Amino acid sequence: MAAYTSRNTDEELYQLIQKGVEKAFDTFFLRHYPALCSYANQFVEREDAEEIAQEIMIWFWENRTMPVWETSLISYLFKAVKNRCITLINRNDLKQRILQTLYEGDDHLFDDPDFYVVEELSQKIQSALEALPSNYREAFEMNRFQKFTYKEIASQLNVSSKTVDYRIQQALKQLRIDLKDYLPLILFLS
Numbered sequence: 467m468a469a470y471t472s473r474n475t476d477e478e479l480y481q482l483i484q485k486g487v488e489k490a491f492d493t494f495f496l497r498h499y500p501a502l503c504s505y506a507n508q509f510v511e512r513e514d515a516e517e518i519a520q521e522i523m524i525w526f527w528e529n530r531t532m533p534v535w536e537t538s539l540i541s542y543l544f545k546a547v548k549n550r551c552i553t554l555i556n557r558n559d560l561k562q563r564i565l566q567t568l569y570e571g572d573d574h575l576f577d578d579p580d581f582y583v584v585e586e587l588s589q590k591i592q593s594a595l596e597a598l599p600s601n602y603r604e605a606f607e608m609n610r611f612q613k614f615t616y617k618e619i620a621s622q623l624n625v626s627s628k629t630v631d632y633r634i635q636q637a638l639k640q641l642r643i644d645l646k647d648y649l650p651l652i653l654f655l656s
Contacts, residue, residue, distance in 0.1 A: 470482050470489050470493075472493050474490065476494065479491075479493060479494045479497075480494070480539055483527070486530070491527050498540065499519055499523060502543060502544065502547050503516050503519045506519055506550075506551050509548065509551035509555065510551050515551075518547055518550045521550065522546045523543075532624075552612045553607045553611045553612060556607075556610075560588075590644075590645060594644040595641075598640055601633055602640070603637065604623070604633075606637035606638070606641075616634075
């Protein structure tokens, strides 16, 4: 295996990253982060794009010992960035739909303190999603927000369809517990 230099190829850097060589990751990060940000910025605002690209790169570092990727690593990272952007867009759409449903035909609602329950609900949903174990949340968001089938999710995550089913069921179970006080409002708005 090659020793670390800033001129290593991506493949050489990946091999070093798998062994925990932080300088190799730093070089890889600096090499690809700007492109990931630009790509994400096609879908979301610049600030969100930078945060998403950073999250994906951190996830990559934390999961560096994962098995070989089905596609090239760079393709995988770009796809992960796109999926994360779609998830953010869908979350924002859900929040917008909730607000629109409450606003339509009920302008007086904004004067009612109960209207602000929607903002609390949106924050609770966001918090409940973030509290899920990352593998449950990822499978759930890919299915519910990005409309991927279990088979598509299984292929992307390199797991079986039954594992995807289990993760989504566990996510739903936990969300029902975390959002039990809000279920009547959620059902009303859907």
